[in-house]
Amino acid sequence: xxxxxxxxxxxxxxxxxxxxLQASLILMGTVIFSxxxxxxxxxxxxxxxxxxxxxxxxxxxxxLPDFIFQLVIAGTLSTAFIPVFNDLxxxxxxxxxxxxxxxxxxxxxxxxxxxxxxxxxxxxxxxxILNLGSGFSPEQMNLMANLMxxxxxxxxxxxxATFFSAILQSYNHFFVSGIxxxxxxxxxxxxxxxxxxxxxxxxxxxxxxxxxxxxxIVQLPTxxxxxxxxxxxxxxxxxxxxxxxRLSWPRILSIFVFQLGAIVTLSLISFLPSSGRNYVxxxxxxxxxxxPTVLFGQTIAQAAFPVLSxxxxxxxxxxxxxITSFNQMLYxxxxxxxxxxxxxxxxVRLVYGAARFDWEATVLTGRTLAxxxxxxxxxxxxxxxxxxxxxxxxxxxxxAIGSLTTLIxxxxxxxxxxxxxxxxxxxxxxxxxxLRLVPQGVEAIAFAFSIASILNLSILLIFLHRKINxxxxxxxxxxxxxxxxxxxxxxxxxxxxxxxxxQLVFDTTRTINLIxxxxxxxxxxxxxxxxxxxxxxxKEASTFLLLFKxxxxxxxxxxxxxxxxxxxxxx
Numbered sequence: 001x002x003x004x005x006x007x008x009x010x011x012x013x014x015x016x017x018x019x020x021l022q023a024s025l026i027l028m029g030t031v032i033f034s035x036x037x038x039x040x041x042x043x044x045x046x047x048x049x050x051x052x053x054x055x056x057x058x059x060x061x062x063x064l065p066d067f068i069f070q071l072v073i074a075g076t077l078s079t080a081f082i083p084v085f086n087d088l089x090x091x092x093x094x095x096x097x098x099x100x101x102x103x104x105x106x107x108x109x110x111x112x113x114x115x116x117x118x119x120x121x122x123x124x125x126x127x128x129i130l131n132l133g134s135g136f137s138p139e140q141m142n143l144m145a146n147l148m149x150x151x152x153x154x155x156x157x158x159x160x161a162t163f164f165s166a167i168l169q170s171y172n173h174f175f176v177s178g179i180x181x182x183x184x185x186x187x188x189x190x191x192x193x194x195x196x197x198x199x200x201x202x203x204x205x206x207x208x209x210x211x212x213x214x215x216x217i218v219q220l221p222t223x224x225x226x227x228x229x230x231x232x233x234x235x236x237x238x239x240x241x242x243x244x245x246r247l248s249w250p251r252i253l254s255i256f257v258f259q260l261g262a263i264v265t266l267s268l269i270s271f272l273p274s275s276g277r278n279y280v281x282x283x284x285x286x287x288x289x290x291x292p293t294v295l296f297g298q299t300i301a302q303a304a305f306p307v308l309s310x311x312x313x314x315x316x317x318x319x320x321x322x323i324t325s326f327n328q329m330l331y332x333x334x335x336x337x338x339x340x341x342x343x344x345x346x347x348v349r350l351v352y353g354a355a356r357f358d359w360e361a362t363v364l365t366g367r368t369l370a371x372x373x374x375x376x377x378x379x380x381x382x383x384x385x386x387x388x389x390x391x392x393x394x395x396x397x398x399x400a401i402g403s404l405t406t407l408i409x410x411x412x413x414x415x416x417x418x419x420x421x422x423x424x425x426x427x428x429x430x431x432x433x434x435l436r437l438v439p440q441g442v443e444a445i446a447f448a449f450s451i452a453s454i455l456n457l458s459i460l461l462i463f464l465h466r467k468i469n470x471x472x473x474x475x476x477x478x479x480x481x482x483x484x485x486x487x488x489x490x491x492x493x494x495x496x497x498x499x500x501x502x503q504l505v506f507d508t509t510r511t512i513n514l515i516x517x518x519x520x521x522x523x524x525x526x527x528x529x530x531x532x533x534x535x536x537x538x539k540e541a542s543t544f545l546l547l548f549k550x551x552x553x554x555x556x557x558x559x560x561x562x563x564x565x566x567x568x569x570x571x
Contacts, residue, residue, distance in 0.1 A: 027299035030178025035291045037185035039351050042287060044192045045204065046280075046352050051361040053276025054201050057140050059283045060130050060276075061147035061205070063266060064119060065155045067259045071252060072112045073162050080247035083309040083391065085170045090310070094227065102231045103241050105163050112159050116152045123148055130267050135275025143201070150205040157212035158184070164219040171226050172306065180218035187211025250395035254402045261406035265445060268417040272441050281365050282442045284352060289372035289379075292336040297380025300329050301387050308391035319468045322388050326470075327479050329381055331540035334487045335529045337376040339522060342494045344370045346518045368446045375450035378457040385460045392467065401459045409452035416444030479538055486532035494525035 049055045081104065088097035119126055123145035131141060161184075165177035191207020199206070272278045304325045311318040340347065344366040352365065389398045465471045498521040533541035 026174045027178055027303055028295060030175065030182055031295050031299055033179070034182035034185060035295065037182055037189065038287065039291075041185050041188050041192065041204075042284060043352060044189060046284075046357045048192065048196050049201065051277055051280045051284075051357050053136075053140065053274070054143075056276025056279030056283075057136065057144050058147055058201050058204060059279050060127075060136075060266075061144045062151055063130065063263055064126055065116075065148060065151045067263060068112065068115045068119065069155050069159065070255050070259050072108050072115065073159055080244040080251070080390075080395075081166055082170050082305065083393070084243050084247070085167070086306060086309055089170065098228050099231065100241055100244070101163070101167055101228060104244060105160070105230065107241075108163070109156075109159060113156065116156065120149050120152055129263060131270050131275075135270035135272065140276065147202065147205045150202070151208050154205075154208035154212040157209065157216055161212060161215035161219060164216065164223050167223055167226070167228055168219065169302065170306070173222060173226070174303070176219055176222045180215050183218055184211035184215045187214045247390075247393060247395055250399040251390070254395070254399035257399075257403040258406050261410045264410050265413045265448070268413055268445065269442065271417055277361070278442050281361060281368055282445065284348075285365050285368035285372055285442075285446060288347065288351065288369050289340065289376055292333060292340065292376055293379045293383075296329055296332045296336070297383040300325055300332075301383035304384065305387045305391065308388055312392050315468055318388075318391075319470060322384070322464075322468070323470060323472075323475050325384055326381065327476075327483075328540050329384060330377065330480060331483055331533070331538065333377045333380040334483055335490050335526055337373055338487050338491045339494060339525065340376060341370055341373040342491055342525075343498065343518055343521065344373065346498070346514055349514060350518065364442070368443050371443050371446035371450055374447075375453035378450075378453040382453070382457050382460065385457065385464060388464060389460075394467070397463050398460065401456060401463065405452045405456035405459070408455060409448050412448035412451060413445045416448055417441075479540065482536040482538050483533065483540070486529050486536065486538070489532060490525045490529040493528040494521045497521045497524050 045055055045058075081101075085097050085101065088094070088100065124141065127141060127144055127148065130136075130144075136144070161180065165181065168174070168177040187210035188204050188207035191203045191205075191210055195203035195206060266279075266282070269275055269278045269282060304321060307321055308318060311321060345362065348362050348366045348369060353362065386398050389395065461470070470476055498517060501517050501520065530541065
């Protein structure tokens with residue numbers, strides 16, 4: 001009986017998902033698994049190496065490989081490949097679709113390989129960009145170059161794996177790609193556990209290669225079963241390739257501007273004291289803030305993207321799908337943003353509270369997380385808005401807006417680090433604690449990031465409104481006002497019990513007490529949020545309450561017999 005149950009459950013997960021609900025639930029499940037493994041990876045790093053300069057060197061070594069990966073792969077796959085692939089499949093031209101996929105895989109592999117080779121050979125030259133303030137020593141820069149070269153090898157495999165994921169998602173197969181992506185982190189964990197005692201910080205870099213290899217292998221059988229086989233044809237005349245290229249360029253330029261801005265912003269950390277340690281603080285806080293963004297923003301946007309792509313000629317349906325997905329995402333992400341803002345220190349302590357992660361690092365990471373948390377909702381919602389533009393085959397508008405807001409982020413970060421921070425340091429000698437609420441150092445960079453993210457979302461929505469008229473009082477503004485009001489009261493409901501219990505009841509030096517304190521405060525806040533949104537008659541509250549009521553019928557939901565979201569992912 002248990003065997004049959006597991007077999008049936010696995011077959012449901014491995015089948016093609018037929019609704020946004022199915023896809024979202026599976027993506028959220030795999031993302032949660034991936035995020036847990038990612039946090040375990042970070043926890044292991046800090047447990048072994050502490051919040052040290054050497055960990056900062058490792059994080060810095062990943063930035064340029066990630067830069068060219070995002071440039072070459074993300075720009076192609078997120079913007080153009082899936083819509084064009086879906087168009088060909090919907091017309092019954094599966095052979096042409098697979099031929100286009102093979103050709104594109106060959107093209108991007110060659111381009112990425114060429115750029116990686118240049119980066120491999122001239123690693124010290126390119127890495128000097130991250131050391132404008134000379135915060136890293138020559139020895140640390142040499143270590144950074146060696147680590148980057150190892151990571152570049154892993155990225156070649158990661159490229160193939162990501163392409164496989166795009167193919168699977170085009171066929172509405174989300175489980176295998178999601179699990180495979182999660183196991184990438186597992187590979188890094190294995191590297192840290194078994195190799196760190198022998199080769200030190202080189203262990204996670206070799207783990208990247210192992211994780212990327214697992215990422216490829218896990219997806220390969222399903223990709224082959226769907227009929228895809230690599231048949232390279234080095235020709236732009238292959239059907240669909242030119243269309244992908246045309247659609248990709250604005251997105252590639254957009255990613256280039258954003259990634260370059262991010263690298264320049266990160267290079268400003270080298271102007272701060274203890275650059276490596278500050279890299280660790282920044283990366284740890286950013287990782288935590290990205291967790292809910294990926295969980296709610298990326299998953300819902302990813303699940304909705306194929307639907308939006310098919311509805312581009314039916315604008316009323318497109319608008320309905322967008323507004324529904326937008327409000328559902330906001331409903332989920334806003335209380336989480338509030339929770340991260342208020343519970344920043346307990347969250348950091350629970351996730352990174354290893355013996356070698358000292359209290360000073362904990363507080364600084366918590367403060368940095370707080371400033372990132374201000375824009376968690378904007379970061380999540382931007383995923384959906386960007387994909388809405390791409391579904392409409394408009395990648396130029398997001399490029400222009402993204403370039404503008406990236407420039408604002410860079411300028412603000414530079415002002416905060418080079419002008420604001422030195423001034424505050426001198427003032428702090430006189431006024432001390434009065435500056436606790438003022439962002440300084442890496443906190444200020446996080447604050448600049450949040451300002452730019454909120455501004456980016458706002459401008460994107462204005463321009464999307466010009467296309468499809470999304471700004472309606474009844475379906476767009478009224479639900480959001482209600483959600484924001486409920487979230488405001490939620491913040492107080494979380495803050496009050498954590499202050500009272502921390503001072504009067506719990507000894508939070510003990511982990512179990514810290515878990516209880518965080519759990520009670522979170523439960524109080526989220527319960528009030530659910531009650532208020534139900535009281536305010538927020539449609540999304542009813543939707544998710546219905547979902548929870550039906551969660552026992554998980555088989556029916558995944559098989560498409562239970563429908564909570566109206567929109568389906570098949571024509």
